[in-house]
Amino acid sequence: MAKLRDLMLGQGVLRETADAAVKTGRQRGSAPRLHALLLWVTALTLVSPGVSAVPPKTLTKLPNNLNEYFQPFIWNTFSYDSNIYRAPNDPPIVDPNCDRGGATACYLPPGASKSDFINQLSIGSKILVPFSRQLWTLNLLGANNSFVRNSSLDNLSWDTSTAFDLEWADSWSGKVGARYARQLGGFGNFRFPGKDLLTFINYFGNVTYRISPRLRVTAGGDWNEVTHSLQRRQNQDVENTTARIETVYATPLGNSFGLEYTRLEGKYPGRGAEVANGFTRTSQDKPLLVTRYRISEKLTFDGNVGYLWRNFDNADRDFSGEVWRLGMTWLPTIKTGLTVAGYHTLGTYFEEQGLFYMAEGVLIEPSWYPTDKTLISATLNYETRDYPRSGINRQNEVVAPDRHDNAFSARVAATYTPVDYADFSLIYEYGRRGANGGIIDSQFFQYNFDSISAIGRLYF
Numbered sequence: 001m002a003k004l005r006d007l008m009l010g011q012g013v014l015r016e017t018a019d020a021a022v023k024t025g026r027q028r029g030s031a032p033r034l035h036a037l038l039l040w041v042t043a044l045t046l047v048s049p050g051v052s053a054v055p056p057k058t059l060t061k062l063p064n065n066l067n068e069y070f071q072p073f074i075w076n077t078f079s080y081d082s083n084i085y086r087a088p089n090d091p092p093i094v095d096p097n098c099d100r101g102g103a104t105a106c107y108l109p110p111g112a113s114k115s116d117f118i119n120q121l122s123i124g125s126k127i128l129v130p131f132s133r134q135l136w137t138l139n140l141l142g143a144n145n146s147f148v149r150n151s152s153l154d155n156l157s158w159d160t161s162t163a164f165d166l167e168w169a170d171s172w173s174g175k176v177g178a179r180y181a182r183q184l185g186g187f188g189n190f191r192f193p194g195k196d197l198l199t200f201i202n203y204f205g206n207v208t209y210r211i212s213p214r215l216r217v218t219a220g221g222d223w224n225e226v227t228h229s230l231q232r233r234q235n236q237d238v239e240n241t242t243a244r245i246e247t248v249y250a251t252p253l254g255n256s257f258g259l260e261y262t263r264l265e266g267k268y269p270g271r272g273a274e275v276a277n278g279f280t281r282t283s284q285d286k287p288l289l290v291t292r293y294r295i296s297e298k299l300t301f302d303g304n305v306g307y308l309w310r311n312f313d314n315a316d317r318d319f320s321g322e323v324w325r326l327g328m329t330w331l332p333t334i335k336t337g338l339t340v341a342g343y344h345t346l347g348t349y350f351e352e353q354g355l356f357y358m359a360e361g362v363l364i365e366p367s368w369y370p371t372d373k374t375l376i377s378a379t380l381n382y383e384t385r386d387y388p389r390s391g392i393n394r395q396n397e398v399v400a401p402d403r404h405d406n407a408f409s410a411r412v413a414a415t416y417t418p419v420d421y422a423d424f425s426l427i428y429e430y431g432r433r434g435a436n437g438g439i440i441d442s443q444f445f446q447y448n449f450d451s452i453s454a455i456g457r458l459y460f
Contacts, residue, residue, distance in 0.1 A: 072125040072460050073248055073459030074459070076120070076122070077122070079118045080368050082115045082449050083185070085108055088443050089448065106192050122143040123141075126139050135169040137165070138162045141160075144186065149373060159213075161178065164176050169420065171211075175206055176205040182198065183200075194230050195227075200351070204223075205220055221242055221340070223242040237270040244260065244261065246290075256290075257289075258278035259395050260287070261285075261286070267282075279354075284346075288306035299328065302327050308345075317388075325345065328434065337369060341362070343361060357386060357405070359383050363379070364375065375413075381408070381420045384407075385406070401436075402437055403436070409429065409432075411428065422456075430448075432447075
């Protein structure tokens, strides 16, 4: 299972949640492998109903065995979700005008079921091609997503990524790559429960120069595009260009300290200045102090502290503030771990990129390895979300208090690895969200749900 470890660790889709906590692992038996599997399966099945695969992560070193240069795999996920459309708790549940085009907001379309069973059959492969000091990686992943009661949501999703790990001389290294993916959008942040397939395109690159064995500088950037298939959501299409530079110093004891600066430029080609809160472009500057410090053999601190400026072409919406994330990982025994993190950061939803909020919360993640083949873990997350200027209409008039949300989620997962090429997982999740204020009826964003997923996987 170790040979698929890096493939199964996901990248960007989970960033719609505010700064996921550092994951813990132990270098004993199959525990690290099980932990990687849990993260991958959780990302794949629980982000949103019918969501496609999370982008695989490119390997940073060559595998030990020759047969690992080509790794096909197949798995099946069967899930039950009690609130597929993230419909509000209070009636009315069904809107008879939902499918007529004239309705501006809907709970459930006629004939829809609030709960559903979902089956996801996925196949894919990882391909590695080393040459000289370089490595080319290709990750292929496709899934057929079938809904038992809401068949109108059936879809095919995929995730393809490629990357070149580059190294030249003794001090220079870098990476360039691209990703193309499609998945079903979520329903928790939009008032029309239509089938919306999101397409992601990403190009990225960076270069690192090691000034000394302890000091390195990295510069890079990426270009991202998110587009919607549903016409009424196309005003949320976005193109983001990001540039960043980072300087990190590592001590002989393995601690690190650094400075990071990020600049983002975004535009919304699907909207006009007169709609969607009156802006079509945005920019962001964020300097950070970052550190990782080993307090003891069993206790590690990591965090970042900085400031953020967000500017819009409609200057009335500009805002700024401090951002931070502080976390501690404790490994009391060789089979148990605990991560606790708190954060205050700017957030946005991947299916509604024009909506920004300041998120503040705490995340707790215990883990336990009863045997070398079994992992049991949990995630508890409580978060508050404040939406600046959400009580102001398009005429710049204050008509309501700014919107405020609170969200709680809990997950419990068990993963069993009977043999090297087969894994089985069972995951339960509960979520609750409340909202008040804003110029949009906050009832749309008050809901709860629970889900359970069974996953089986084979790889070759």
